[in-house]
Amino acid sequence: MNIEQQLDFLSARAVDFIARDDLKKKLEKAAAEGRGLRIKYGADPSAPDIHLGHVVGLNKLREFQDMGHTVVFIIGDFTGMIGDPSGRSQTRKPLTKEQVAINAKSYQEQVFKILDPEKTEVRFNSEWCGKMKFDDVIRLTAHVTVAQMLARDDFSKRYAANQPISIVEFLYPLVQAYDSVMVEADLELGGTDQLFNLLLGRELQKVMGQPPQCVMTLPLIEGLDGVQKMSKSLNNYVGVAEPAREMYGKLMSVPDDLMWKYFEYILCWPKDEVQAMHAKVASGELHPRAAKDMLAQAVVKRFIGEAEAQSASEEFTRIFAQKALPDEIPEVVLPAEEIGLLVLMVQAGLVKTNGEARRLVTQGAVKINDEKISDPRMQVVPEDGMVIRSGKRGFAKVKLG
RNA sequence: GGUGGAGUAGCGAAGCGGUCAAACGCAGCAGACUGUAAAUCUGCCCUCUUAGAGUUCGAUGGUUCGAAUCCAUCCUCCACCA
Structure with missing residues (x-):
């Protein structure tokens, strides 16, 4: 040069x-x-x-x-x-x-x-x-x-x-x-x-x-909300040291309009290539989700690895498109005694307070073993392998102990 | 040093003696719709063993049957003047 x-x-x-x-x-x-x-x-x-x-x-x-x-x-x-x-x-x-x-x-x-x-x-x-x-x-x-x-x-x-x-x-x-x-x-x-x-x-x-x-x-790029600058204090950031799935998931939640910036400034794609892809999406030739998947995978690949990027993408599809369970679910160790559902959710770390748990249950966001629960006063008898799902991304598996 | 003003839930901002756990907006969360995008609609959004109870409105002490609201002291902050 x-x-x-x-x-x-x-x-x-x-x-x-x-x-x-x-x-x-x-x-x-x-x-x-x-x-x-x-x-x-x-x-x-x-x-x-x-x-x-x-x-x-x-x-x-x-x-x-x-x-x-x-x-x-x-x-x-x-x-x-x-x-x-x-x-x-x-x-x-x-x-x-x-x-x-x-x-x-x-x-x-x-x-x-x-x-x-x-x-x-x-x-x-x-x-x-x-x-x-x-x-x-x-x-x-x-x-x-x-x-x-x-x-x-x-x-x-x-x-x-x-x-x-x-x-x-x-x-x-x-x-x-x-x-x-x-x-x-x-x-x-x-x-x-x-x-x-x-x-x-x-x-x-x-x-x-x-x-x-x-x-x-x-430039300062906008964070996940698409409006504010990415920063830790606004909690709209994607950290380079985050686990692959987290990183991938966060990137998938980025507003569409923002992804072009990410391609350009984070992946350093040449401007004309980014524009070409943008045009494809605009014309309907490429689904925006596919473009974003490409972005998310590329970022994960860069900071973590190719295999991880691929599995993050696959798992993401499984969980959110097919509404299946992730293959790794955090475990909660519980005695085999009857326990209030709300308390259980707090103990499992799915929510911080009882009130929050109550809200989720009342609003139909909670499932036990794929069965929707609507009674916040429900008593649960923990069973080994019981899976509690709270909202889109909260999972916990019961382990007796 | 002087004068004036402000401190209310994550943020912004109402309330100025009872109907105040406290309007409203933002943020957040969930549900519907979807592509965990956007937009929209609905609900929630201090804590708890939630038809109820308990702790809140800078702090402490008072007045009152009753205070976020009145009084006193204190603390913190701001503006203007010097």
Whole structure:
């Protein structure tokens, strides 16, 4: 690939790409010196599960690695320990050192499902932030003005709406920018919501006498509800470490309109292929369910394995299309004594409260051995192998003991 | 430092002495319809041994036959002015 082709390849799927010319020069220089560029990516250690939303960016990082560059994966443990009050999660709790360490570990395990560990440098920002004295912080803050900060979209909106903005929130982008200086990033990658922070890194590097990093943003994809950004706190995410069936099932529940994005950004299908398939579905040539099955299987295959993907798909059809039972049902161990149905359901872990169990029974969502139950006051005598089904996806099998 | 305002179920938001476990919307769950898509309709949605009972409306204490609603103190938050 020549330089222009490289640039095209590397900027595919990007929303913002700041300073293409800079990157071109950097690439030329790096090539001449026989080394790769340093691509920075920051991760928040408060949510230890990597989900498909992260994969959008990770895919890109992997492409950089495949082109010989190094990914500097920064775990924001320092910032995590302070607790970020930004956005709507105003009461985000500060993490302890232990939690951060645990989260960071699971982060790394999951991240290497996508990234090449050989070409990844994992850094914790406490490494330098922890050492800073208060006067270092003051010197750092002197580089940026309030007006600059208010340029950030969500700050200006919140300010205009009379919503609180904490000073710490001003510090966050600054810390992130400082990270860029410390690792001498050539390019920083992030979601579109990160644009301001990434650009601030560029500014700060300039002020501090470094060649400024290029900036690339990738879209934030919507989660399972099809509306909100995929995130753990909204519980609309698909984690890369989830069991195959779970992963498959979640993907099948994605709204149709969204699946094209998933094909493009998670599976990195070329745009024209995605469009071609979209057209087939639109014309009725391909059933949307079949397209989604393809998507779900491909994702499971990528993160878990081909065999698992296939069996997840088969089982899914069995359970939901043919309304059969899954081949593995969680067991509840019970004594052979009469027990109230509601209590049984709680014990089996099918529901959290009696009331919820009652609701399900009254609404005809509960079956014992394939027989619909409608009396919430029913007493059950547990039998070995008895199967309780609650709703579409709740199953429990009784084991006497 | 001063002035004004707010704290109600997962979120948003009514209620401002009894008919309040608390309107309504969102989210969630289930049923019907389906492709575990969307849309739609119906029901549920604090807990429990549910024709009933028990705990709730920032906290504590009070007034009252009776308080989410009134009073006092406290805590938390916000805006404006300085």
